[in-house]
Amino acid sequence: xxxxxxxxxxxxxxxxxxxxxxxxxxxxxxxxxxxxxxxxxxxxxxxxxxxxxxxxxxxxxxxxxxxxxxxxxxxxxxxxxxxxxxxxxxxxxxxxxxxxxxxxxxxxxxxxx
Numbered sequence: 001x002x003x004x005x006x007x008x009x010x011x012x013x014x015x016x017x018x019x020x021x022x023x024x025x026x027x028x029x030x031x032x033x034x035x036x037x038x039x040x041x042x043x044x045x046x047x048x049x050x051x052x053x054x055x056x057x058x059x060x061x062x063x064x065x066x067x068x069x070x071x072x073x074x075x076x077x078x079x080x081x082x083x084x085x086x087x088x089x090x091x092x093x094x095x096x097x098x099x100x101x102x103x104x105x106x107x108x109x110x111x112x113x
Contacts, residue, residue: 018090022097029094052092054078 029049036046050056057074061067066074080087089096 021091022100025092026094026097033042051095052088054081054088 024034032044032046032048035044036042051070051073054074054077057071061069077088077092
């Protein structure tokens with residue numbers, strides 16, 4: 001008789017979505033960086049990732065004393081972080097993706113005796 005946890009399938013599918021999200025946002029980050037260095041006008045501003053920063057959004061709201069449209073992505077990330085924990089680091093941040101990939105590549109394997 002096998003006992004399965006009620007959310008085991010949910011956790012497994014979320015892991016797949018998390019990896020897809022990490023790959024998408026890493027490629028998006030590389031595209032934004034290359035696009036700003038390529039000759040000609042960039043399609044997106046170089047500070048595109050800063051729009052998703054909850055800290056920058058809260059600072060802007062406190063300085064302007066109003067919620068502007070530019071703070072909405074950061075506030076959305078803040079709400080998702082309150083619900084799911086380190087949401088930005090685990091799902092969006094290119095550094096988090098790179099650290100996850102290098103952790104899997106350079107993981108120390110136990111010595112076989």
